[in-house]
Each structure stands twice: as structure tokens, then as C-alpha cells.
Amino acid sequence: MSLNRKTIFITGASRGIGREIALRAARDGANIVIAAKSAEAHPKLPGTIHSVAAEVEAAGGKALAIQLDVRDEVAVKAAMAQAAEHFGGIDAVINNAGAIKLVGIEKLEPKRFDLMFQINTRAVMVCSQAALPYLKLSKGHILSLSPPLNLDPKWFASYAPYTTSKYGMSMLTLGMHEEFKKYAISVNALWPQTVIATAAIEFELGGQHAFKHARTPAIMADAAYAILNSRERSISGRLLIDEEILREQGESDFEQYRFDPDGGALMPDLFVG
DSSP: OOOTTOEEEEETTTSHHHHHHHHHHHTTTOEEEEEESOOSOOSSSOOOHHHHHHHHHHHTOEEEEEEOOTTOHHHHHHHHHHHHHHHTSOOEEEEOOOOOOOOOTTTOOHHHHHHHIIIIIIHHHHHHHHHHHHHHHHTOEEEEOOOOOOOOTHHHHTTHHHHHHHHHHHHHHHHHHHHGGGGTOEEEEEEOSBOBOOHHHHHHHTSSGGGGGOBOTHHHHHHHHHHHTOOTTSSTTOEEEHHHHHHHTTOOOOGGGBSSTTOOSOOBOTTOO
């Protein structure tokens, strides 16, 4: 398996899982488009498009940093064109940018609802649509970081707005799998089995206390790598869990992904189980 000279456009890649996917592909010599809002350092959130671009180059890849708000469809279309011109095409789009607020309908501000649907659900359509002319040529991949559709009422009881925004991403994945079959484009979703130690989790939960029960973003990067290396839509249409796809690849050692080797029981992620 290799992503050498493949061009991968990753939204929200300035930190966390997006950054880790970028670095994993860079080790193969891939071309990475780091598309995110963070062009300048944030006092509480490490990482910018430029710092990740430097890391990608150091890891053996080629980088193009683009400051991008995925809510702006004109800017998204321009970014895709810039990436395709710079690297000669686009082989994969990873819809990694996300917004989270675990609040129920009674107390959620409508503007937060809009933000989650714009960055989660709508951006999948906008980015995939803008990339389509290039993915038709490469017979490439679309990968969105969203969960399997688990309709257990417990996932709707306390934060239905966030749940529906993420499930919308997964439903668009199923739709694109069918719609883009005629173009031989592979479409998947990927979600972690356990909580992943990222800044988003730290902010939403109010600290790093959950990290001792979490895995590192490396497991999602390895899972995404396996998906992007799949051939001829062999797994297209599946809403995958990181551990599931890695087991199919023969991986059995998941202790290597623990954030804290002595952290005890791992915490299942949302929508799992």
C-alpha cells in the first residue's frame, strides 16, 4: 500500500485527527492540502495550517496550506481548483472539519445549531461537490469523519442537534456512494471506537481528564490510510469504525494507540454501542 504522489485534500487539518492523517500520508510521499481556518497560532489551541505544512514536508510529503472556511462554497471551489492546479489533480477529499456542542434542544442557541450543520453536514456536500470534477478524473475517494447510524434513543436524548448533524454526514456518505458509482469514486465514513485525545474533546469536556481513557489520533490516521489505499470501490459505502477496518487489515495490537498506557478502561466514543 502506498499514497506516494497522491493528492489528499483535508479540511480541518491544522490539528488533531486531520493533522495525524496528513502526517501518515506524508510518510508515503503524498501531496497534502491542509485546508483550515487556523492560519495564526491560537493561545489555547496548538497548530496552524503552516505548522502542519512544515511537519508534512519534514515527514517526506509535499504540502499546500490554504486558509479556508468550509462554510464558504465559493472559497471551497477556489481552494479545490488551486489544489488541483498546484499538484495536478485531487485523489482524495477528507471531510474532517467539525463543530461540536453537546447540548439539548431546550438550551442550544440557534446560531450554534447553524454552525454545527454548516461545518458538519453542509460542508460534506459543499466540499465533495467542489472536488467532484477532479475526483472523476482520478476515480478517487471521499472520506468523512462521521459515525455509523445508531438509532438508539440515548444518542438523541441529550444532544440531538449534534447527533443529527453527524448522522447527516453519514447519510450523505451513503447517498454519494450510490450517486457516484457511475464515476467509480469510493465513498466512506470513519469513526473511532473510543474517545480520541484531541483539543476538541479537551474543550468540550473541560479538560484532559478523559485522555487517560482515550486513544491517540494515530489509530484514526492508520484507519484512514487503509481506506484510502482500498481499490475499485471494494469497501465503498461502508460507515466504518477505526478498529474494525484495522482488524480487517490484520492489525491486532491496539494497546499501541493508548494515550495513557496505565489509564485503565477505554471510554467508548459517542454513537458506539
